[in-house]
Amino acid sequence: MLLYAMLAGSIVAAGVVMTILTVFYKSPASENRQLREERSRPSGASDFRKRWVLNALLSLGLVGGLTYGLYPYLFAEGPASLTRIALEGLAMLALYDFFYYLVHRYPFHEWKVLRSVHAVHHVVKTPSAADSLYLHPIETTLGLSLVWVCTGLVVVVAGPMSIYSFGWAFFVYSMLNVVIHSGLRLPAFPFAPINYLTERHQKHHVGMNAKNYSSVTPTFDLLFGTEVRSS
Numbered sequence: 001m002l003l004y005a006m007l008a009g010s011i012v013a014a015g016v017v018m019t020i021l022t023v024f025y026k027s028p029a030s031e032n033r034q035l036r037e038e039r040s041r042p043s044g045a046s047d048f049r050k051r052w053v054l055n056a057l058l059s060l061g062l063v064g065g066l067t068y069g070l071y072p073y074l075f076a077e078g079p080a081s082l083t084r085i086a087l088e089g090l091a092m093l094a095l096y097d098f099f100y101y102l103v104h105r106y107p108f109h110e111w112k113v114l115r116s117v118h119a120v121h122h123v124v125k126t127p128s129a130a131d132s133l134y135l136h137p138i139e140t141t142l143g144l145s146l147v148w149v150c151t152g153l154v155v156v157v158a159g160p161m162s163i164y165s166f167g168w169a170f171f172v173y174s175m176l177n178v179v180i181h182s183g184l185r186l187p188a189f190p191f192a193p194i195n196y197l198t199e200r201h202q203k204h205h206v207g208m209n210a211k212n213y214s215s216v217t218p219t220f221d222l223l224f225g226t227e228v229r230s231s
């Protein structure tokens with residue numbers, strides 16, 4: 001039960017942050033904080049709402065279903081050392097960062113079938129936080145499933161993962177997914193690292209060949225020469 005409570009807490013927190021950032025982005029007060037001037041999108045408000053609701057419900061179902069179905073194989077309850085909690089969470093996020101980079105760069109950007117799936121997300125050229133849920137449902141399913149696949153890989157090596165490790169790593173994953181779409185330059189202190197991730201993802205949305213594929217850290221873009229800093 002505790003793990004479900006932690007995951008629900010992460011989802012609620014991400015939803016609150018998404019709402020605040022989106023409302024601020026749409027208000028005149030954000031004029032000097034927008035990374036790029038907002039561009040209109042080809043699809044209308046009702047299409048956005050339909051996709052948003054579909055993906056929000058699908059995400060809730062997948063998070064609940066994957067956790068419920070895989071709980072006996074992946075997770076350990078009970079006390080765990082802070083070192084273990086830190087390392088397991090970091091290992092899962094590092095694996096996710098690597099595999100998401102590969103999936104995003106090749107199937108989503110180069111392979112014909114999934115490129116058309118991912119193109120839905122790229123319709124938005126100047127995203128705001130709510131656009132983190134403007135996706136094809138296949139992309140939502142693949143992206144979320146990858147979190148549990150990476151958890152499984154950690155479990156294969158290190159044994160069942162503490163629910164606390166997964167709890168904080170899922171919080172970071174959910175929150176980053178929202179804030180990198182904010183389209184906003186927040187005050188440098190304390191948000192400079194977030195601003196960096198947001199700016200590079202904003203550049204990624206400019207087109208299907210804009211690079212900057214990774215989302216948690218820029219590590220694999222830097223390693224494989226796909227990091228783009230200039231506008």
Ligand SMILES: [Zn+2]
Binds near residue numbers: 104108109122204
């Ligand atoms: Zn992309």
Ligand SMILES: [Zn+2]
Binds near residue numbers: 121127181205
């Ligand atoms: Zn995006």
